[in-house]
Amino acid sequence: MRSGRCECENIVYQVQGTPDDPHLCSCRHETRISGGPAVLWVGFRKDGLTWTVPGGEPTWYPTWPTLRRGFCPRCGTHLVSVADDSDTIMVTGFSLDDPTGTEPVGHSHREEAAPWMTITLAPEPLAPLPTSP
Structure with missing residues (x-):
């Protein structure tokens, strides 16, 4: 179980499960919305996300x-993204109270990243050892 929140703490959430596909994205869409050179996204199962009080759910926009x-309708913090018909919800990595274990393993649209941006990705996960028969 992990928790996260917006800057003003009006919206607080909890996610269950193992973080999936932590990655940076530097596409023009993300950089314009965030105002930064990349967004760190971390996936969790949509059914493992719970919005807690006081603020309830965020304000949703089709982007x-x-x-x-x-x-967050109060402070504007960008918290989540979800694709239609997806079982995964992506949370912004730095909205998590503890981002341990969410080091990016990929960087989508790297070719669009600011030329001065240098990224060190987490090592690829080790392949499981084969089991003996």
Whole structure:
């Protein structure tokens, strides 16, 4: 179980499960919305996310034809993104109270990243050892 929140703590959430596909994205869409050179996304099963009081759910905006994003209506913190028909919800990595274990293993749209940005990705996960018969 992990928790996360917006800057003003109006919206607090909990996610269960193992973080999936932590990655940076530097596409023009992400950089414009965030105002930064990349966004750290961390996936969790959508059914493992719970919005807790006081603020309830974020305000949702369609930001792409098949994508909607949740922002705190009070402070504007970008918290989540979910694609239509997806079982995964992506949370912004730094909205998590403890981002341990969410080091990015990929960087999508790296070719669009600011030329001065240098990224060190987490090592690829080790392949499981073969089991003996």
